[in-house]
Amino acid sequence: MNERWSLAAGHVPESIVLVLLAVAVLMAVGEGLAAFRRPRAPVARRVAAGLLALRLAALGALLAVAFELTLRVEQVTPAGRRLVVLVDASASMALADAEQEGDEPQSRQARLEAAWQRSADARVGWRDDGLVVEVRGFDLGSRPYTGELAETLAVQPRGEGSDLARALGELSQPEPDRAPLAGVVVISDGLVAPDPAADAQVRAVAEGLGVPVTTLSAGAPHIRDVSVAQVRAGEFAFVENVVELEAEIVAHGLSGTATTVELRRNGLPVASQSLRLGADGVPSEVRFEVAPDRVGQFVYEIAVPPQPREATEANNTRAFVVKVLRDKVRVLHVAGRPDWDVRALRTLLRRDPNVELLSYYILRGLDDIAREDTTAALSLIPFPTDELFEEQLGSFDLIILHNFDSVLHQVEQYLDNIAQYVEDGGALVLIGGDLAFGDLGYALPELAALLPVDTRTRAPLEHEPFRPSLTEAGRRHPITAWLATADEGWAQLPALDDHNPLSTNPRGETIGAATLLSHPDDTDPRGRGRPILAVAEPGRGRTMVLSTGSTWRLGFAPDLPLIDGARPYDLLWLSAVRWLLRDDSSGRLTLETDKPRYRVGETVELQAKTWSAGYAPEPGIAVSWSLRPLAPGPDGQPAKALAEGQWTTDGLGRAREALQELPVGAYVASARRELAEGAVSADDADGLGEHEVRRVFIVEPPGRELAEVDADPGITRLAALAEATGGEALSAVDGDALPRRIPLTEPQADRDGLRVDARRDLPLWNGWVALLLLLATFGGEWLLRRRQGEP
Template sequence: MSFSPLLPLDILLPLGAMLLLAGIGLAWRGNNRCSLGLRLLAVGARALGLVALLLIALNPGSWRALEKEQPSGWAILVDRSLSMASAEGNQTRWQQAVSIAEKAVKQSRRTERAKVYTFAGNLDEENAKKIADQIPSGETTDIVRSGRSLLAQWPATGLHLNGIVLLSDGRQIAPGKGMDLAQLARSQGVPIFPLLIGSGRQVKDISVAPGRSQYFGFPGQKTKITAMVHNRGYNRINPKVELLDGKDKVVASSEIRFENEPTGTVVLDYTPAAAGFQKLKLRVTSFPEESTLQNNEREVSLVVLSNKTKIFIAEGVPTWDSKFLAQLFRSQPQLDVTAVFRLSADHYYRVSSAEASMTSDAEAIFPSTTAELEKYDIIVFGKGAEYFLTPERTDLLRQFIHDKGGCVVFARGKPYEGRFPLLEVIEPVVWGEAIDSPFRLQPTEVGQEAGLFDDALSPDSEIWKQLPPVSAANRIEQQKSFAEVMVDAVAGESSRQSTFPAVISRRYGKGMVLAVNADGLWQWDFFSAARDAGNIYREFWTQLMQWAITYSDFLPGQDFSLKLSETTVKPDTTIRVRVASRQSGALQAPSLRLLRGETMVRELGQPQRIPDAIAWELFFNGTEAGVYQVELYNPKDKKILGRAPFEVVEPPGEKDNLEPDTEFMRQLAENSGGRVIRESDLPALARELEPEKKSLDESNARWTPLWDSGWLLIAICALFAVEWIIRRRNGLL
């Protein structure tokens, strides 16, 4: 309710108040000969009458728009993409959809208002009057785009759209969010009623993909390549996974057994001969009735490093464990090792790949400057880290990991006694109490997928049960954010087993922190089970070191890192390239170019400096389908500084997955205010969608006062009549 006063309120209200007070005063004075009761009754009647007249002057009421008839209709949206050509019994999906659309039109009381449209990648330009003459030939399905186009074009029909009946298998191939269409339709009061065409059929496919977009190795050293195999629709098969070199020669192979699992992992060993960039290929066996063979092969990029990995070992409480570990690292040709052992309070023994010496110089036992620390790629702590680290050195160590992409390994569990708050910041876990009971190690799926162990040392391998148990570790009170458990410790008998983290990794800034929560692994080197498995002790530590250094931002001996925002993209997707440097100060930005194989596709130019960071970035769009590499090089001497691979994949084709997408259709219906229907629901739905809509014509709205009533006039007259009767009977007239 609102008011439309006869006069402006700032005039009407004061004037009305004055008239009301004057009327009440005159009534009181004019009825002075009456008794008090009659006098009050006369004054009250006049006051109520005047108030009623004042309300009429305020003119309460409301604006009411006139209703007008609006013709309405409904749309039938028919999918004519290539997947609709699939056979369903004696008919194709397209023939079923055409038949249903024709029946739906016949259910309408006014067939000219049930309009049929076809679509594939977008809504067809013209109304499909001869739908039966068309063929399902669309290369893609875009329900979202087609629905939005229909909502935009429908007002031209002059009809109100009561709803959309969607006849499709529901497989949204083109990029698009069904919620966007559903929300737009709901905002316009247009519910969507999907009718799913096609029966559920199981798609069969075997595909392979590398565990990482790029692998790293050393000349003459075994590199583990992880292959992820995906199985859809096959039971009890044993596909063979092969690794091929650049000449398509098979260099490694392994079978994987599937019962009905969707995924499986195999690890293949490859030993590169020389440093450089290599292109390998993973291939998996094809099987009958596969929906596509395009995903049975994938390229793998391998960077074979020429620079040795430099390791510094700090051992404050030497034992057989630290002695064996140092000897193992020194025996590896790709490692350059410097180790310092504390013998007593003032004596340390320093040994490197080149020399050995005794020292009592506190400055020589651990790198004391940034420059000294940056000479190494990995810092390994045994026990007694507190003997090496001062607050200043600990802060340098944190910067070495976070800013310079270094790696720190705690090789014997908790590296200090009591508390060490400055070092605790970088640790991947919060240490608990010591554990003396025996336990054995068992890799997790994360560890196997990372390529730490091959199939012979998979989590289910019996080798782990045959190895001697370990009995020195710490309980883990908390696993910090971004930390991953690579290996579990399993304690107790089979009926009452418990587990806790044994090998934990954590990304920290640009670098990596590893904790091996076990002491006494050196015993593995003396047992036949370990030798039968290919010397687990050696494999465990060398693979762990190799994995750790290649997961940091900077590779051994390299001053630049190269990272891509995406490694698998669709055509024309924007990719962000980020280049970082270990060095500080004003540096010239390196240049980037795009390669396909060893052929340059185009120059990408120099990236732009990121403010307040020793890093640069560049954005570019992917090109046509294929495997590419972004190459970082020095524009002065053309020296290659790094490569990062990525793959441009074609969007899924119409025939890749013929299983109807019931979940997509259900969400589209519910979020738009509609529901999923069946063919038998069409008669009732047609009646639901065909009531005439009445809309309000606000251009011809009129004012409807609330006081326009004969009863109000009678009431006002009666009030004034009461006073007139009282005055007449008392001789006042």
């Protein structure tokens, strides 16, 4: 035990005091030195030296009082050096492997614990040598092991990864109150670097510590396992377009085994391939080509069936989320006669490369057919009503009947098919004109109930220019919201030529009907402006009625203003098409997750939002929600709900739910809102805008931790790490134990690593000693000066 002395200041005066004190000390010392240097006799010089000594002693006493100096006496002993043991706690340590093929496999964790017990004597010896032994577990981070855990290392290895570089890097942080690092021991299977770049990082961090790193490998060379090691798939796909999904299957101990690789969508198989597993560690490529048949968000899985005595089944599947989008929108556009409005809409739709347009002009009616010679060479083809409205009706995403008389053109008998098409999720647009609403052609009850206007009364075309008024619902609706942001609204746009004087559907509230544009002067019997543009959401479909055939003027009038760089006509119709086809921004109820993939232990946040028919946030709406596994139950029915509840949306129409501690798997979250006539379910997996919406997501197992299970690369990696840092490479499979004389850095002969066993503080400024010293020094100098006749 050694004694260490030091001075400690208990008080530091303010800046102005320090300046004054420094000036006074310098003046006193300077004057004393000047007096000492004056020529004197030998005896007088000894007196001058005594005067200088008394002055310096007095100044020292004054400074001790000013700074409240304390003499600190510490009893110190060498604290020894620190040896850190890093123990792998990742999921791969739970795998079982064997030294020889055919031997009974043993888990790497059990092998690690046995090697640690064999090293008990060595650990006692380390402490006897004064080493401070610190045990830490690591996976994606590190944490200390204490007490019994540090003596046994008995843990359940479940970590999601093995970030050895981070664990080593934490040891390089300066810690002045701790013993200096002298060595590191790493006990692991060595699967700590998924690629060469990470491997180089681990070695660089270890070498940067400047201490030997001894490694103890817990893995064995023989393991039975098959894994889906890697999947290559895009996040997006297009409906009816072939997309390739590729995977690498890696096997160990199963060379030549025949198996089947299966592709599943939302838990149900969609394709499979036969595969004969290759040699150990050699990846086998599997490629699936699928053409998604519907729009939506889907969880795909590539899976390999478990093999007998396989080390783990956690890596036999790999799930990923694919969002399927529309590639081309199929639109049927049927016009009663060609005119400028028909031409404008047809040109706009044909210009869009994502639209597959099928367009027909009706150039002859029943009278023309009756007197026409159908055998003539220039005879027009008959309008294919059966093919369009019966055979292929369901293949269209959008149907536009443009100034079309269903009676005149013999389509009235198919209106019930069109009504069913809308209820099943189709989109229908009716555009006015002189042929459209004058003869009750759309009065069929099944269809009339789905429209936002009343088509059970005649509404012949009226020719009177006008500028529509934007309603409150129109200010918020995706189709017309752009008008609300324009400087002068419709006032800056051309007037429209004509309109059909329609009334709103008396039961419009039951189908979410809303009038977006109304006539400024012409009113219905209830005193409301007649609808010019109205929309509804019946069943799972959407309908729109435009009671004028002159919107083409929004694209071709002279001095036409541009809004955000686009023609008003383009804005109106492109917004309408997006809404009709249920673009992501047009849903009345939306449900989202903050991301499509989660790690085990992460919180999943569901976020719902409700909108009114006028697309204002709708508060106070009851929304029921549930969460269930995506895969169906044994009976083929949806799995039992894991969680469910009821939301009431806040003032902004929002609701949230946090889901925690979900196990690995694929899940579907659904939300459902009640409408005036009950809820309507949706089969569409995307579900946006439906009254029942769904979102799928996956909770993944420990990352890529189990994608690589063979211990051979890990054994090589640990041996190279030990060699590069001057440590020793050991193997638990060979029965090695940690050595009593473990490689360490040489101790440094400096003050680092001293432990304070006792401390005693002696105040130099407080008490009678300090007062006596001040009086003796200042008084002694004064008396001596008087005797010598000094000033």
